[in-house]
Amino acid sequence: QVQLVESGGGLVQPGGSLRLSCSASGSIFRINDMGWYRQAPGKQRELVATITNRGRTNYIDSVKGRFTISRDNAKNTVYLQMNSLEPEDTAVYYCNAGVVQIVDDLVEIDYWGQGTQVSVSP
DSSP, X not given: OEEEEEEOOEEEOTTOOEEEEEEEEESOSEEEEEEEEEEOTTSOOXXXXXXXXXXXXXXXXXXXXXXXXXEEGGGTEEEEEEOSXXXXXXEEEEEEEEEEEEESEEXXXXXXXXXXXXXXXX
């Protein structure tokens, strides 16, 4: 099995910054795409940003220029640097990873972290 452990959430004022981290551990052959999603109260979970294992990134329009996703493949860790935070960014943030494991053959399985709360308020 694989575990994703997130850290770095908290309460911050508008305009502030936070850095989220997510580390994967367990039976890992390789990790393909990693990403961050978020879910605000009463809303559906939405994709925030993704990064391939070669470093190609993708962002939703509302966070472009403010958030930066990065990863350290040697540590199986993905980061989300969030700057210029806005109240609309308040949500539970979830880490996601496409983990390739050896199960008779190579198979990719989607794993999720437990979520970390980000609150942006004066």
